[in-house]
Amino acid sequence: MESKFFHHALKILRDVCIGCSHCMRVCPTEALRVRNGKAELYDNRCIDCGECFKVCPVNAIIIEQDDFSKIFGYKRRVALVPAVLLGQFPDEVSPNDVYNTLLELGFTDVFEVENSVDILKESINEYVQNKEIPKPVISSFCPAVVRLIQVKFPALVDNIMLLKPPLDLSAIFYKLLLIDQGVAERDIGIFYITPCAAKIAAVKSPVGEEYSEVDGVINMDVIYNKVLRTIKQKNSDDPKPTNTSTINPKNILWSLTNGEANEVNGRCLAIDSLHNVIDFLEKLENEEITDVDFLEIRACDEGCAGGVLNSGNRFLTVERLKNRSESLSVDRMDMPTSYEHSIEKYKPQLDERKAANPVKPRSMMKLDEDMGRAMKKMERVQRIMCFLPDIDCGSCGAPSCQALAEDIVKGKAAISHCIFLQKMMEQTRKLHPDHSFRIMESIWGKDRFKKDCSKGFGRKKDL
């Protein structure tokens, strides 16, 4: 049974969850709690970064995707592939092997997302040069960062660049291209192969837009497994496919750290990895950092090469993408490029649709809508903090003492959930040991403290 705790791409499988609290400890927005022995999510706080997914020891957190068979509901089945997919595979598997295998698996078209970067790059530079736009401009590329700003740094929402990311532009372009070739719009299915949960959330519930041009999303690990298996089972004597990619070699690096920042004029910085991002945005919000024109900000270490659904090592992925970019730069000289099918031809139409709608803050920090009531609650939080140990042990099912105190004033927890206060109350005979035991069971699950040898190396991993 699956329980929809997550309104997001991330979902907790309640039956698989062992309530170990690993996810709760790494969540950058303190969105997770443990109750009744299971992880629970405050979904207005979740930014779909996938940190929880990475640390779950039993794979109880999954990233909801579309079923692969959904592609067969369309006559033209387009795989929108991010460049990082091609960097997942061992060196002997060439990008063209991957392309062709995707076609064998059932796609009719394969298109690299970064193809639209040529057009986007110009637009970004125009945008950043516009003096009326607040600086620094923060790239709209990483959906987890856009969501982080909405919930945690609402004062910075106006800095988010109002241009669609390459994924949306490529989807729009490819649809236009096929329609011009006489394909009916309803027959076109655009499927994005995603390296992370945030991109799925961006497709399924776009922040500013009413709908997405992308019809479905398939997780990269699924495609990786399918492609690699098909290639391994193939006869190595089969003729090698020829190079068919016409992508601008520079664009291949777009999703990596500095991929964007290097292409934008002015003073640009690239920040990656969530804790760095939070540190930086904190300083930016205080106006400690000024005179920057453009910020490329990515939730994952090494940009999309560090996406949570990637199977390959991020550093090897970066190396492979760089090598591919270099080798294409050499090959490209004699590649025939047809303007008919080029994205350049569609520039006017894309320019018309490149603007993204403004991003609205949805602050999760507030204790109450009403400031007077919020202030009363904060005073209560402060008083509760006088009693809590400030150890952040997590035994209460909340990630920190402060988080427990806030949960208490919101009516979502009780002060007796604190294991240290339980000890104190037992000592002064205000709490019976049986009662405090029941409290701990209500947090961590019934019979949770009985002997159980399926931990440590004894743990069975449910795949």
Add this chain to the structure above:
Amino acid sequence: MQFEYSVEGGDFTHAGYASSQVKKVLKQLNVDPKLIKRVVVCLYEAEVNVVAHAYSGKIFTDISTDRIYMKLEDKGPGIPDIQQAMQMGYSTASPEVREMGFGAGMGLPNIQNNADEFNISSVVNEGTVVEIVVYLNQLKN
């Protein structure tokens, strides 16, 4: 609601602590992000002034539903000519301080621009007191 912070002269590494804390509080109180920004800019500039010029200082904040009051009291050389110090671009900061990106002479004018009420008094060789008020229930401009 009242909070107090102390500031160490010369400790640029930790400058900005008080403004970060105040910012967290205001976010939890559901104060408009634009107002938070003004408060934080005022407090940060004032905090950096203490770090850059004084030996030590205390920051006192009092938040109520209609306004935030901030008082920064420092022990330090004081300001001989406040009118001059309030001029855009005027600074007595040492080259070392400027090298760290501070001391452009924008601090005090910037505070005045962002504050609804601003008050500064100083005694040479004793210290400076800066008082800032930002109203929380109305949007400036």
